[in-house]
Amino acid sequence: MNYLSVEQISKSFGERTLFKDISFGINKDQKIGFVAKNGTGKTSLLHIVAGLDTPDNGQVISRKGITISFLPQEPDLDPTLSIEETIFSSGNKILQIIAAYEKALLHMEDQEAYQKAFDAMEAAQAWDFETQYKQILFKLKLDDLSRKVNLLSGGQKKRLALAVLLLNNPDLVILDEPTNHLDLEMIEWLEEYFKKENLTLFMVTHDRYFLENVCNEIVELEDGQLYSYKGNYAYYLENKDARMAAQASETAKAKQLYKKELEWMRRQPKARTTKSKSRIDDFFEIKERAHKRRNDHQVQLEINMERLGSKILEFHNVGKSYGDLTLLNKFEYVFKTGERIGIIGKNGTGKTTFLNIMTGALPPDTGKVIVGDTVKFGYYTQKGIHIKEGQKVIEVIKEFGDFIPLKKGRTISAGQLLERFLFDRKKQYDYVEKLSGGERKRLYLCTVFIQNPNFLILDEPTNDLDVVTLNVLENFLLDFPGCLVVVSHDRYFMDKIVDHLFVFKGDAIVEDFPGNYSDFRTYEGDINSAFAKADAAKNTTAAIEVSEPKKSWKEKQHTGKLSYQEQKEHTKLEREIAQLERDKIEKEKEFLNPDLTQDQITEASKELEKIITDIDTKEERWFELSAKMEE
Known part of the structure; x- marks a missing residue:
């Protein structure tokens, strides 16, 4: 089912053309990531699709009856309202019914008003929505509903704007950099929410994991043309490389043909036949293809850096x-x-x-x-x-x-x-x-x-x-x-x-x-899994341990079946492995020195090999003790 069609739209500012004759469609359940270079009009296009701006030419046609919500990079919120007032002023009728019901709860002495609010909740079947509403506020960490918008941080304002958008349950969601100002925990929650919910999305984001895990289509605007890739970010990268290689091959062939036709053009007399005129027209078309340049300027930074001393x-x-x-x-x-x-x-x-x-x-x-x-x-x-x-x-x-x-x-x-x-x-x-x-x-x-x-x-x-x-x-x-x-x-x-x-x-x-970050998330997942196993085995004792703040990976309290000496050894191994990993990185950097002699390279190789062997030995013992701890 088509939700929205963009037909031959163009947009310019003065002499600067952002895009021209752009056409595409957005269908139900599509989750589209829009990719383009800065300055090519991504935000302008989103505003046009959301109905907040008009194109110079062309039109945007949306399906009758669908609701469209737009999340800008910088939320436009009334600074005088509280979080709760902002949510309830969004125009959502069910939210207004919930607001009236919660107000009635504060004045139970007015039984008539309470009954009226209760009946309205029943008629609108708003009970489930109220639960969802509270869950979203909890997940987005919007706890103090009385807090004024002007006192919120940039991240809190973004979370509030997200809450309003999600609670309005739109058919089509348009997002401009939804992860900006959000911390990693919020980004990962939002990513999971968009993955599992049956939402139709059209978004611009620089977060490539977000594109990878949420989107099922990538649309790229490049050199004024749209290219669609029916897959996630990894699929887009793979197929873009293939397209670029094909274009490079086509350009190379066009250059060869251009050289041949150029020689013919130079041999032609001024008086031209109809047949030669046709070939001349073809020549100019070939010339245009042959001189087409990919505007991929790779930044090559070779800035001269002053050497760092031993004390940094x-x-x-x-x-x-x-x-x-x-x-x-x-x-x-x-x-x-x-x-x-x-x-x-x-x-x-x-x-x-x-x-x-x-x-x-x-x-x-x-x-x-x-x-x-x-x-x-x-x-x-x-x-x-x-x-x-x-x-x-x-x-x-x-x-x-x-x-x-x-x-x-x-x-x-x-x-x-x-x-x-x-x-x-x-x-x-x-x-x-x-x-x-x-x-x-x-x-x-x-x-x-x-x-x-x-x-x-x-x-x-x-x-x-x-x-x-x-x-x-x-x-x-x-x-x-x-x-x-x-x-x-x-x-x-x-x-x-x-x-x-x-x-x-x-x-x-x-x-x-x-x-790096993925290593850390994997480690945290392993720790959480270990806590879950302990919880099942030890019931109340483990529950108390899980409720405590998670300690540093270097400071975990090891229990299980380890003796006191083994616990000390386990902790010591963690410190030694971490130091060896740092030593390994430092030793590998020595090979980047172009002035190393062959003897120095040989000696450094032996030292690196010893470090790697030590890491393997200590890790093997660490895993042995860890397994014993979980028995």
Whole structure:
């Protein structure tokens, strides 16, 4: 069943054409992810499909009687209302009946009003909906219904807007970056909700795991054309590569034919027959195909990075509190060369505060932070780029210099650097205020990188970036030789670029986990499974243990059938394995040194082999003790 049809729509702003003659349909139960580069009009297209804007040409036809709900990137909520008032003012008739019933419950002395509200609940069969309503609010952690919207954080506002949308139970849901401002727990809940519910979705998101796990179709807008892939994100990547290879082959053939036809054209006299005129027309068509260029500009960042010394960044007994809220308590850590740390945790657990303490933007309450003399921070914050009225894109970069130093003594001009960040010559002379949100983020990243940092700190760098730019950013960060600390809710991004995590659990608990995000989720799943088994075996005793806060992976209390000495050995093995994993990473990095002699390579290989053997031996003993513990 077709819900909505987009027919030959176009949209321009002045001389800038976002898209032209776009057509597609949305059918019941489809879950479509829309993919395109920043600045090509993704948000504009969503607004047109949702009926919030009109196209310059063409039309959008929706099926009569269907309801369409739209979730924008930044929710538009009345700041004077409370959470409860916002939900009940959404226009949903059943919600209004529930609101009247809950109000009547507060004034039971008015039996007539209570009976009227009760009868209305019965007539509308609103009891099940009330249960669903409360479940959604609980899952979205909207507990204090009296809290005013103007006091909510960005993540809380996004959750409230989601609650309103889901409770309205629309036929078609249109989402613009639904995971922005949500923490990982909320993202995973929303992902599961969309997977299991019979909803029809049309969304733009940079979260590739979300595309992978929720969508059953990917639609890509590229060079003004739409390409549809009947599958999830992995299917899209595979088939896009095949399409690109086919296009490259076709272009190569067209070039060969063009050369042949060009020779013929040059031999032709001025007087042309009808037959030759037809061939001339064909020539120009071949020429157009032969000169078609894929506009895939790959950002090739070769920024010259100053070498880091032996002392980089050290935290010694660092504490930070805001009133009764303690974010850090006696935190200790010494950063090593090439560290790649991802930071995860719920909103409000202190992630951004931690970054600000790292850079000196915020002093700790207790303890001290020591920064090495050679450290040069590059700090990308959530605030984004400061826009000066009337400033052009090229002028932003030229504030840092007309030329940027690269490796091997080479330089690159500000304009060339912008081209590598996917800003063509025409775009460089656009005013910054005209850029899309994603383009501004890309420009901001450019201003951070060109300052030649050797310690990168990125706070939610993936928000508003398109999939193409994300791949470019990931490739750069994989090659970046300095230290890297990233706060991100993009699980795909984190899995690709970090090798261990700081998990902010709240109450000043920061867990150092040796692995990426997927490793951590697997570990947590194993722990939860172990707790479940213990619960079944031990009943009330295990129930008490599960209710306690989960301890660090290094501090778990081991019981079972282990002796006291075996428990000590089990804990010690965990510490030793974690250290060996770090030693392995450091040893592998030595092979990147191009100046190593053959003898040094041989010696390093032997040392690496010994580390790997030690890891295998200790892991085998750890599993042996773990199995005994669960008997």
